[in-house]
Amino acid sequence: MPADDVTVRRPTLTQVAELAGVSLKTASRALNQEPNVAASTGRRVRDAADLLGYRLNGIARELRRGATSALVGLVSGDLTNPFYSAVASGIERELRQHGLLLITANNDEDAMLERSLVDAFLERRVRALLVVPSADDHEYLAIEGNRGVPFVFLDRPPDGLAADAVLIDNVGGARSAGDHLLAAGHRRIALVGDLVRMAPQRGRIDGFVGAMRAAGNDAWEPYLRTDVHDVRHAERTVRDLLALDPAPTAIFTTNNRLTTGALRAMRGLADRPALVGFDDFDLADVLGTTVVAHDMTALGREAARLAHERISGHSGPARTIVISTSVITRGSGERPPR
C-alpha cells in the first residue's frame, strides 16, 4: 500500500505501451489518432492510458518536433490598464482558435526588464512574440527575427528592424478630436499628453496640432502640457490649467489614464470645460464623456492573426495594419465655450 503523501511520478508512454502489450510506437500512433492502427489495438492502448492516468508530455514532444512550443508571448504594460487587458483578451481569443497559448509578462515600462522578458520567452521557444514595446530601440530583436521567430509590434512601430505591426490611427483620431472641439466653437484648447518619447503620443500631438493649424487657430499654444504620465499628475495638471487666466475652454486628453485624471479634476466643478479623451472606457456613457474610440480587442486579434500567418509559413515583407478611430459623442465634447 503506497503512502498517501508521496508524489507519484507521471506514467510515460512506455508504461502505457507495456500495459497494453504493444510497442512504444504503436501506443504513440494510437493516442495521436494516426492511421494504421487496428481498432482493437487502439482501444486497448486508450484503456491502458486512462487506467494509468497518462498525459502526454508536451515538453518531450516539442523537443523532438524541433524545440518549438505552442506558446506565443506577449510583453506589454500592466494588465490593470484596460487598454492592455483588452488587447491581451483579443490576442488570447484568436490564438486559442489555432491551439496556441498565450504567455504574458508586464514590462513595467522598463526597457531593461523588457529585454530580459523577451529573452525568457525566446528561451521557452515561443512561436511568436507580440510586443507593446516600452523601449525605443528594437534593433536587438533583429537577429531573432531572422532565426524564424516572428515579431509583431502593437500600438508602437518597430524601430531598427522590419516587422509586422498593428497600430492605431493616432494622427487621424487626434485630428478629429481637434476638429470636433473647433466645431463646437473652442479656440483656447488644452492638450494634456503622456510621455512624448512614446510614438503614439507624438502622433496624437501632431494630429491635434495639425487640426489647429488647418483652422488657423493658435490659441491652444499656451495650454500644451506633455509628459504627464499618471492619473494624479493629470489631475493636478488639469487643475492648474483651469486656474489660468484666461483658462482653456476645452481639454483634449491623449489617453485613458489622462482622461481619468481630467475627470477627477473637473469633478463637481460649476462650469466644466469641454472634454474629449483619446481611448474609450467603461462608463464613459454614464459620465457623458466624448471620446476618440478604437477597437482595442481588434488590435489584439489582428496582431495574433498576423503572428499566426507567419507561424504558418507566410513570408513576405513586413505588414502594418492600422486600426481606425471614431469620435463618440456623449456630451462632454459638445459643451460650448463659456
Added chain:
Amino acid sequence: MPADDVTVRRPTLTQVAELAGVSLKTASRALNQEPNVAASTGRRVRDAADLLGYRLNGIARELRRGATSALVGLVSGDLTNPFYSAVASGIERELRQHGLLLITANNDEDAMLERSLVDAFLERRVRALLVVPSADDHEYLAIEGNRGVPFVFLDRPPDGLAADAVLIDNVGGARSAGDHLLAAGHRRIALVGDLVRMAPQRGRIDGFVGAMRAAGNDAWEPYLRTDVHDVRHAERTVRDLLALDPAPTAIFTTNNRLTTGALRAMRGLADRPALVGFDDFDLADVLGTTVVAHDMTALGREAARLAHERISGHSGPARTIVISTSVITRGSGERPPR
C-alpha cells in the same frame, strides 16, 4: 553567401562548445555560472555563444530536468473584466519574482472548455495551476493534485477536492452593504445578483439577507432579482425595479458588471435610489458610487504566493486565505429614502 530568406537553425550548445574548443559539459557549466570553470575558459565559451547568437533551449533543459516547466497556468474569465485582469496582474507580478511565467486562458465561462484548457496546461507541464473556476465540480482535478501539480482556487472554493484557495469575504462584505443601507434608513432594498450557481454570489446573497433578518426587515423580499448575468440585463432589471409601486429606495448590486448596468439605468434619473455595489471600479470616485471594495490584485498575489510555496516543496493541509472587504463611502450609498 547564405540566402537571406532562409530560416537559420538555432545554434546548439554542442556548436558553442566546438567553437570554443571545449567539451559540451564545460560549455554548459560556463553558461550556467556553475563553479569549477576557469575564468579564461568561461570567457571563451561566452564569446563563442555571443558570436553564434546562442540561446539556451529551455525545452531541452526542462525535459532533462524532469519534464516540468517554469510556467504557471491561470484559467479564468475574460480579461476585459477588470476583476480578472487585476487578479492576473497580481499573479504575474508575484510569479516574476520567482522566475516563473504566467500562461493565461479564458474559460469563456464554459465548463467543457475549462476542462480542455486545464488539460492543455497539464500537457505543457505547468508547475502550478490557478483557477477561477466556471465549472462547479472540480473532482476531475483530484488525480492531478496527487501527481504533484499544485492547484489554487481563486474567488471560488474547490468542490470535490482539497486544495488551496484565496477567497473574498463575500458574506461579510454583503452584510456590511446591507447594514450600510439600513443605517441610512432604507427598508425596501433591492438586490440584483448574478448567477446563483456561483458560490460567491450565494455568499453575497446570504450576507445581505442576514443583515436584513438581523434588523427585522423583510421589506426587501419583493425586490430580490438573481441570475442577472450581463450589463444589459442588469440595466433592464433595475429599470423594471424602479417602475414598481412602491419602488425600492435602495439597490445593492453584487458585482461590477451589475453595478455598471444599474448606473446606466439610473443615468439622468431625477431622484435616484441609493446604490451600493460589490467590487470597486475605476471612476467610482468620479461617479460618487459607494462600494464594497477588496484588493483584487492582492487576491492574485496571495494565490501566486501559495502556489509558489507548494512548488518549493511545502506540503501540508490545504489552506484558505480570505481577502477582507470594506465599504467605501462616496455618496450613492448614503442617499436617504425619498
Added chain:
DNA sequence: GTGAAAGCGCTAACAT
C-alpha cells in the same frame, strides 16, 4: 498494421 533504433538539446553522474 506493427516494431526497433536513433536522436531532439540539454544536464546529472561519474570519471579523469
Added chain:
DNA sequence: ATGTTAGCGCTTTCAC
C-alpha cells in the same frame, strides 16, 4: 578544472 556517458519522453525514420 574538464571530459565522457547516459538518458529525460517523445516522434521520426526505416524495416518487417
